[in-house]
Amino acid sequence: MTEATEGRGKPDRRNAILEAAWPLIAERGYHHVRVQDIAAICGTSTGTIHYYFPGKDDVLQEALRYCVDQAFIRQGEALRQIENARKRLLALIEMQLPAGVQVRNEWSIWLQFWTETCLNPELRALHNDFYERWLDAVVRTVRRGQRQGIFRDTDPVVFARLLTSATDGAAIKILTGAPNMSVDSMRQMLVNIIDTHLSLLPDGGTRAEAAVAGRA
Amino acid sequence: MTEATEGRGKPDRRNAILEAAWPLIAERGYHHVRVQDIAAICGTSTGTIHYYFPGKDDVLQEALRYCVDQAFIRQGEALRQIENARKRLLALIEMQLPAGVQVRNEWSIWLQFWTETCLNPELRALHNDFYERWLDAVVRTVRRGQRQGIFRDTDPVVFARLLTSATDGAAIKILTGAPNMSVDSMRQMLVNIIDTHLSLLPDGGTRAEAAVAGRA
DNA sequence: CGCGTCTGACTGACGCGTCGATCATTTAGC
DNA sequence: GCTAAATGATCGACGCGTCAGTCAGACGCG
DSSP states (O other), X not given: OHHHHOOOSOHHHHHHHHHHHHHHHHHHOGGGOOHHHHHHHHTSOHHHHHHHSSSHHHHHHHHHHHHHHHHHHHHHHHHHTOOOHHHHHHHHHHHHSOOSHHHHHHHXXXXXXXXXXXXXXXXXXXXXXXXXXXXXXXXXXXXXXXXXXXXXXXXXXXXXXXXXHHHHHHHHHHHTTOTTOOHHHHHHHHHHHHHHHHOSSTTOSXXXXXXXXXXX | OHHHHOOOSOHHHHHHHHHHHHHHHHHHOGGGOOXXXXXXXXXXXXXXXXXXXXXXXXXXXXXXXXXXXXXXXXXXXXHHTOOOHHHHHHHHHHHHSOOSXXXXXXXXXXXXXXXXXXXXXXXXXXHHHHHHHHHHHHHHHHHHHHHHTOSOOOXXXXXXXXXXXXXXXXXXXXXXXXXXXXXXXXXXXHHHHHHHHHOSSTTOSOHHHHHHHHTO
């Protein structure tokens, strides 16, 4: 795969194709994206797309990787300056809320990625590589909080399983337009999970502070 | 839609087509199912499929409805004889665990349904109709438990949001082959949610009993 | 500097396989 | 013998991938 999908020519053009491809996938869906559509957005021809990528599937898979990598880098930068573990978790949650178009599109990509992975086990390795990063981010933040003495000693892996499951499930509800879930109630639910499972105080601790930090 | 998809002829043949279609969708994916494939399983021709359904999309959408309805009926029957609210919830969870091929396929259908609904808002009404049933089942069971005096007076809707989100998220992890989630840890996680949010005792109550009932 | 050559990005019309849908025809039931 | 049910060859649209060709700029050489 490395040499097959390794781009020829200038990487800016190649990136332009990927940058055009992934929002298209997010909005129309993997199976409804035509090579012609990507070419049109880049202001180029279908031949050019095939000049940089062997086939349509390669464009789409690379676009997937591109999108996930971009998001991961963005999150990493945002978290770098936050020391307090609780605030890191809250910031992590805040960045996952499908509020803007960007994050909504990223969730759409994930949803489709899940579907394809479920149908085609060959994608599992790639998927789990991506997903593990996000899960590890939670686990490491919990451990940090426990070292800082602001979190109870809950099993970090078990907690991360719960938090990420609830996050994914809630995002689905929002994307599908479920009437009983909104961005606000998603935030509230996730913050509540943190309070319930990590807080030192039995009643859940500083809810008010959490809500404020969550909106930052 | 009503008259367009309303079947002609004997309903057994029509149902046979749907019965053949939905596992095919679950295993190969909506977009990879050919009319020819469905016909082949039924031991019939593509013409017959089009005799009962106007187009391919109609077959697939009806198959979706068929699958969801069947599952809902099955669950309703299983729950009918269970009086105790906690045992009802545990049974509900147990039936959602993607352990066998049947339930796995149903989750695959849901996953694809979510994806399509996210991409095509016209499906939202249908999707929310289906989803609401499952959410209501949880809400009503919680209320029942509160009337029975075995559940704390947590907000049933908020609780249902959490439980269903976590369920959906956990199922996705299992279907995508995530290394840190198994059927057992999914069960454990969901039972733990019940204990934490509904149990009368502060420590979570009868975990042992719950685990046993869960396997029934 | 000027000329010829070469390379490599880019084009877009076309071939070809695929698949949904059609419809003339056959078969079965009453 | 009439109607409903079922067939499957055939049509036509669609879209991926190919490939012969264009063009601009780099390069070498006198």
